[in-house]
Amino acid sequence: MSNRPALSVKEIQNTIREVGINPNYWYPVGWSDEFKESRVKPVTIWNQPIAVYRTEQGRLHALEDACLHKGVELHKGTVEQERIVCPYHGWEFDGEGRCQKIPYLPAGKKCPTARIRTFPVQERYQIVWVFPGDPALAQDVALPEVPEFDHPDWFMVKIPGHFMAHFSTCNENTMDVFHGHLHKGLQGWFDPELTQLDRSESKVFAEYQVSYKGRLAKLLGLAKSAEETYQRTVSIEYAYPHYQNHMGELSSLYLMRLPVGPNETRSFSLMFLKPGIPSRLWRPYKEVLARLLWRFVLKRFLDQDKEMIESEQATYDADPQAPRLEINPAIMALRRVIYEQFQQYRSMSEAMPEEQMTQKDSA
Ligand code: FES
Numbered sequence: 107m108s109n110r111p112a113l114s115v116k117e118i119q120n121t122i123r124e125v126g127i128n129p130n131y132w133y134p135v136g137w138s139d140e141f142k143e144s145r146v147k148p149v150t151i152w153n154q155p156i157a158v159y160r161t162e163q164g165r166l167h168a169l170e171d172a173c174l175h176k177g178v179e180l181h182k183g184t185v186e187q188e189r190i191v192c193p194y195h196g197w198e199f200d201g202e203g204r205c206q207k208i209p210y211l212p213a214g215k216k217c218p219t220a221r222i223r224t225f226p227v228q229e230r231y232q233i234v235w236v237f238p239g240d241p242a243l244a245q246d247v248a249l250p251e252v253p254e255f256d257h258p259d260w261f262m263v264k265i266p267g268h269f270m271a272h273f274s275t276c277n278e279n280t281m282d283v284f285h286g287h288l289h290k291g292l293q294g295w296f297d298p299e300l301t302q303l304d305r306s307e308s309k310v311f312a313e314y315q316v317s318y319k320g321r322l323a324k325l326l327g328l329a330k331s332a333e334e335t336y337q338r339t340v341s342i343e344y345a346y347p348h349y350q351n352h353m354g355e356l357s358s359l360y361l362m363r364l365p366v367g368p369n370e371t372r373s374f375s376l377m378f379l380k381p382g383i384p385s386r387l388w389r390p391y392k393e394v395l396a397r398l399l400w401r402f403v404l405k406r407f408l409d410q411d412k413e414m415i416e417s418e419q420a421t422y423d424a425d426p427q428a429p430r431l432e433i434n435p436a437i438m439a440l441r442r443v444i445y446e447q448f449q450q451y452r453s454m455s456e457a458m459p460e461e462q463m464t465q466k467d468s469a
């Protein structure tokens with residue numbers, strides 16, 4: 107842990123939009139079906155460009171997106187069987203970043219032994235994950251557990267999110283149940299109350315009581331009838347850098363966060379529901395129903411959130427020192443975890459030059 111003095115709530119509030127990530131976690135970089143066989147796709151984790159390619163055999167590799175020769179972006183190249191081929195002079199690299207072939211190498215000469223940096227990559231929950239930190243730590247860092255994923259009773263909806271804002275602003279939106287006001291026109295939740303809050307070095311756990319009423323709550327299985335008001339307990343766990351929210355046995359949301367850069371964030375969420383209709387009626391149509399639910403219901407919520415998050419970022423950019431007043435202790439706890447995770451990483455990497463610490467001015 108850092109031996110820097112702990113910062114006050116106000117000091118954290120004034121710096122939270124500038125902090126970098128702790129890269130020693132697995133970050134989601136895309137849905138599995140976006141990574142086609144024999145294709146390469148560029149992704150970015152906190153300003154680090156990475157070329158992720160899937161081989162002819164279906165294996166995934168993640169290399170720094172710059173050719174060893176002259177730095178051309180490898181994602182502009184092609185995939186030949188197990189190798190990625192740079193588009194400029196045709197140098198070929200394997201999944202370990204080793205140069206395996208230079209088409210015009212004079213006879214008797216060997217390829218250079220220097221390698222392209224590689225990143226641990228894995229695929230789970232229909233998501234591709236990359237570990238941008240110290241590769242030696244990757245196997246000891248767990249992905250979030252998603253027990254609903256393989257369970258036939260749960261109806262799964264995949265939810266993509268893209269926000270032009272710092273990841274802390276996006277994470278605050280997920281922890282902030284008091285913004286039900288924003289969604290009132292969509293039959294969102296109302297009368298929220300924070301009933302429990304715990305924080306540890308890498309986690310925040312909050313419980314809120316909320317109320318639901320209306321046809322949407324009934325459709326999503328959150329209310330038995332559309333006319334009555336139902337009180338529910340929502341538990342929200344932020345386990346850096348991802349979320350899971352549960353509403354008893356009724357619904358779960360796993361939100362996986364990708365900080366792309368200081369002002370750009372993505373999310374890959376899996377929502378699980380037990381709809382208010384028998385499963386035999388929805389199971390044969392689950393793919394198309396999930397897409398419809400996303401497009402015509404959930405996206406409307408997310409679009410409202412996106413507008414608020416990006417508005418918050420815009421006023422911050424215009425005047426970063428303007429005082430803001432947060433009163434939700436769950437948000438303050440969240441900020442402290444985000445801040446301290448970054449500090450923890452900085453302390454571990456004290457020997458690294460400051461410009462590699464991925465601060466805003468390096469964007
Ligand atoms: S820049 Fe990649 S082969 Fe020359």
Ligand SMILES: [Fe+2]
Pocket residue numbers: 285289407411
């Ligand atoms: Fe929202």
